[in-house]
Amino acid sequence: MTERKIIHIDMDAFYASVEQRDHPELKGKPVAVGHAEKRGVVAAASYEARKYGVRSAMSSVKALKLCPHLHFVEGRMEVYKEVSAQIHEIFHRYTDLIEPISLDEAFLDVTENKRGIELAVDIAREIKQSIREELHLVASAGVSYNKFLAKVASDLRKPDGLCTIHPAQAQEFIDHLPIESFWGVGPATAKKMHTLGIYNGRTLRECPLDMLTRQFGKAGQTYYDFARGIDHRPVEPTRIRKSIGCEHTLGKDISVKSAVIIELYHVACELCERLERKDFRGNTLTLKVKFHDFTQITRSTSTGTPLHTLKEILPLAKQLLAHVDYQNHPIRLLGLSVSNPKEDTPTPPPLTHAPEWIQLQLEFK
Incomplete structure (x- = not known):
């Protein structure tokens, strides 16, 4: 059996790096993508900002305390999507077995590649160089014989890293x-x-x-x-959607029941619109709650019938919310997702701890 050759490419500080590239005056300075206002949240941070402890999902207030000279930039999702497409064009020069994980990272199976290059590390090196020369951005790459080890390898020497984990x-x-x-x-x-x-x-x-x-x-x-270096998951060019979700960051922390129910209703309406637009149905509803202190919980329930309409989803969401103590812990964010489509066959558990949330654009209310 031919040993697989898997590459994991991860763009370094992608959103922030695009902003620094397009705004030369920001190069070498701590940059955060997001809103600087009181209720703002950091969507991405440059490596210069990370040195001060600034991280994505951090409140803007805390970020500015850690780094008073932090430069906030409004996110431009359409630009990031366009740049991501350009990165994938580079990937396709070597293989069509590409599994996107997000806009800024992907797995590539180069066991058999278009250019007949024997060593996967040489392909990874060429991809990194092309991204740097053509797009003026920096990527890290991990190379190994499965997805688990390739992913771990790409994280080892960031930024601008290249690491190979050989089977031996x-x-x-x-x-x-x-x-x-x-x-x-x-x-x-x-x-x-x-x-x-x-x-x-x-x-x-x-x-x-x-x-x-x-x-x-x-x-x-x-x-x-x-723990034994075993991961047989293939690189899947077509990713089957497993869930759809949305979340709202609130204008202020809330703990009054009537206000929480109203916000839950708005999130449920947004979720139903997304389900309708994607023609998606699932059997599991998950509630996500982030509290004022940024701790968060999820609560889920499954049904025997597919969830699709507000009439089906809202009562279940209220039931899940009833088990959350928010009167003593004001809520900052509410989210809902539908997952577990009926046609799914049992698969290994996802390697994340939350559903595939779809953030409402790049705006934080």
Whole structure:
């Protein structure tokens, strides 16, 4: 069996880098894409801003406290989409097996590539160079024999990184990899793993499969495989939509029941419009709530019938909300998503901890 050659390309500080490229006066300065106003949120931050602790999803107020000379720039989503298309044109020079993860990252399967280049690392190097010379942007790349390791490799030497994890080196590398660096392990999961004595790939590999599935459900099999360098997922050029969602960042924190219900109604209406536009139906409704202190929770419920209309969705959303204590914890953001389309067949759990949220443009109310 031919060993696969997978590349993961991740654009460095993509939105902020595009803004610095198009506005030379911002080069070398800390830049945040988003609104500087009181209720604003950072959508992306340049590496100069990250040195001060500024991160995406951070409130603008906190970002400015960390970096008083931070330059805020309004987001231009249409421009980012156009640049992303140009990046994909470069990818297609080498392979058509491209799986986009977002506007700024993708997997490429170059096992058999259009230019007959033997080493995947040489292809990754050429792609990085073309992006730099033609688009004046910087990308990081990870190369390995599966998606998990290629993704981890691309994160190792950012920015402008290029890292290869060879099969012969994989197990030793994984054994020393902090559990927080495993794809799909977020802060909550990492904390739970720490309580179980799991701190890196080696301690994860020592855990029996039945213990991991008992503690983490279906994701336990994924963690078990990853600890052994196993990931058979193919690079899928066509991604089947698994969910549709939307969220509203509120103008002010709210805790009064009537105000929360009104906002929930507006989010539900927006969600139904998106479902109608995409002709999507799913059996699971998920409520996302972010509180005033930026902590957040999700609550889900599944039904036997596909969800599509406001009449079906709003009552379920209210039921989920009834189990949320927001009177003592004012709400900053409300979101809803529909997932689990009926025609789905069982698949490995997604390597994220939330549904595929679709942010309402790049605006924060």
